[in-house]
Amino acid sequence: MKTSKVHWLVTLVSLVVALGAGGAQAEKKLVVYTSNESTLNDLVFGAFRKETGIEVEPVAAGSGVVIRRLQAEKARPLGDIIWGVSRSLLQTNKALFEPYASKNRDATPAEYRDPDDLWIGNNLHLLVILQNTRLVPADQGPKGWADLLDPKWKGKIAFTDPANSGSAYATVTMLVDLWGGGDAGWKKVGDLFRNLKVLNRSSLVFQGVGNGEYPLGISLEYAGPMWAAGGAQVKVVYPADGTTASMEGVAIVKGGPNNESAKAFVDYINRKDVREMILKATFRRPTRSDVDLSTLPGDMPSMSAVKIIKYDEDGWTDKRAKTLEKIKDVLQESR
Secondary structure (H helix, E strand, O other): HHHHEEEEHHHHHHHHHHHHHHHHHHHHHHEEEEOOOOHHHHHHHHHHHHHOOOEEEEEOOOHHHHHHHHHHOOOOOOEEEEEEEHHHHHHOOHEEEEEEOOOOHHHOOHHHOOOOOOOOOEEEEEEEEEEEEEOOOOOOOOOOOHHHOOHHOOOOEEEEEEOOOOHHHHHHHHHHHHHHOHHHHHHHHHHOOOEEEEEEOOOOOOEEEHHOOEEEEEEEEEEEHHHOOOOOOOOEEEOOOOOOEEEEEEEEOEEEOOHHHHHHHHHHOOOHHHHHHHHHHOEEEEEEOOOOOOOHHHHHHOHHHHOOOOOOOHHHHHOOOHHHHHHHHHHHHOO
């Protein structure tokens, strides 16, 4: 009887230890819904795992796609973090996020974080034109957005479906305003759509230009020097008629299974040394105000050397759903 009791106690203790280890192991995991391309994902997730011991399970897709997945999983979230989506998408879906004041919050200007700490910005992307200089000599490409309306570029400009990409949505709405707003602006956007090859994901645009499938692409700044560093003949065209900077950020999914790991990731991804690593390796401008930007990699110009135009991001965010329907209609009419 005594031996039986001892055996029972040993079994019970072993079970408790096993359950405890299982719980600890669960917190050493993180599911990240990311719209970033694999170069950045691999860099960051590998460094984060090495430092923290937390295994990252990435779910990669376009920003519109990962947002729709979060919406579908609202009652029972499967992800912990959403990363690499635009301010507009973060703001319009903040009911899905849990507030968290990052340890690096104060180094990020207020304009790049939610006042209730539901999301925080990480980097800024200039909206640009990419040019494959093997297909189109450097001095024969477009100088600005208006040049893309030339019929000679029909079928030669890669672009992302705005329903799947926050930056593509920002590009279209910026151009509506730049080209006069209202019916006049939408008419010119329709003319542009007639020249575009619309793809499902942003990475397909810069991959297509880098690989020589498309002479031109409407994309994000970092993609140009990233592909050029790999040997591709890609040039970044900073539109002479002006552009804007699109913020991307990170948020913790409300009710996600690995909350403590999620907080650790938010703190990590906004840390100064991590932002410096990302800038150097992947050419993404940080939102942090204390990173030295006097010398930029990949021959990127200073922000002051680029013509930045006013963009009503809040206004276009407020009418996002209606505008996406308008974009869908204009795209269909242009086919």
